[in-house]
Structures are given as structure tokens and as C-alpha cells.
Amino acid sequence: MVRLPQNPDKRYLGASLDLEAHDLDNIQPQCKLEEVLATGYARWFDPDTLEEIERRAFTLCQWCVGEASETA
Ligand SMILES: [Zn+2]
16 A cells, blocks of 8 residues: 555656656556655645646546546
């Protein structure tokens, strides 16, 4: 089980290593969040929105956010 950072106000976590953004509500094993956290590449978004994620040139993780982003 991945130990998530304690930040209940945030939903999305960005990995600055590969510029991927993850949805903490829907984390999958393929997200490899443990690596992100262990190496200190975790970044929060402010505001915590998909628009901000795109503005900062992060891509959405296909495992945890990819599906949701396609829904209108
Ligand atoms: Zn992910």
C-alpha cells in the first residue's frame, strides 16, 4: 500500500520527474507513487485543478486520471 502524503485539501499530486499528475482519490499500483514520494519529486497544484495541471505542462496519468478526463 502506498503511503500518501497527508494533505487532505489536495486531490492532485504532480511528479516533477516525469511531469505526470495523479489523482489521489484513484491511485493505482501502476502510478508508482512510492517512487515519486521517495525521490522527492512530488508537487502540489495551486489551485488544485485540471486547468492548473495543464497550464504547468503536466500530463494526466493514464491510470488514475486518464479515464476521468474524458468524461464531459
Ligand atoms: Zn496515476
